[in-house]
Amino acid sequence: MxxxxxxxxxxxxxxxxxxxxxxxxxxxxxxxxxxxxxxxxxxxxxxxxxxxxxxTLDDILIRYLTPIFNESFDDVSKGLTQEDKLRAMAHLFDELSDPLDLAMKQGFETIVQQIFNENIIRMYQKQNIWSGLVPDNQKYYTNFMAAGVYGIWREWLLSGKKEPLVNIQRLITNIQASLIASTIKYK
CATH class of the missing domain: 1.10.10.60 (Homeodomain-like)
Structure with missing residues (x-):
């Protein structure tokens, strides 16, 4: 060697x-x-x-968590049908709930949120769902959705995961569709 x-x-x-x-x-x-x-x-x-x-100690967490989140989000992005994407997102929320739970309890939630948001943004950029918007507006809408999806995921976890994940994903899908429709209406 x-x-x-x-x-x-x-x-x-x-x-x-x-x-x-x-x-x-x-x-x-x-x-x-x-x-x-x-x-x-x-x-x-x-x-x-x-x-x-x-x-810093944060760097350890970032290096550890980033590939876990990246892989999970890549699985969501691969889904071809809406149902495949729903299942993949449900799996992502469930799989990553333990790291988020630990992060909230032990004071490093901002690290998890940053990695989560970066992946949401990357996922939306791949999907190009905001086509037709000027680049600055695409950035704002994507960041809005990233924060919203994270907030929904966090609330679902804090409420004890009582709501079926398929309902959560449908909620996110409906919010996204409404936002896209309103964006097209007012661009």
Missing amino acids: SATNHSQLIKKDSEDYLTTALLQLLKTNQLTDLSVTQVVKRAGVSRMAFYRNYK
Whole structure:
């Protein structure tokens, strides 16, 4: 094994140990109450290993959560029929409810919301549902929908997931359709 491959494996191991340690500590601690020292001690790595990979504890969460959200949103984007998209979105909400629940309890919800919103925006850009609008307006409508979808998902989780997800997705679909219709009417 070359020195480069060996150092890459060590880097990957350090990242994994740090991520695992942070997630374990977040089960009982607020993110703001944790320090780099606590995380590296729990991970069994040096501070140097932390700073080679990350600048802040937030960076660990961002690097960990981004691919999870990206993959889930890619699955939603792949749906061809409306029913496939409904099922994929229901699966996404359910699958990502644990990270959101932990984020709300332990003080890193803004990280989850940022990643969620970036994915919603990316999904809407792929679908190009706002065609015909000037680019600035597309940006505003897409950001509006991102915030709205996140708010609905958050409320569904806070209310104990009582509402069937298919109803939630239909609500989002109806809001989107109404917004598109009003956009076309007033452009």
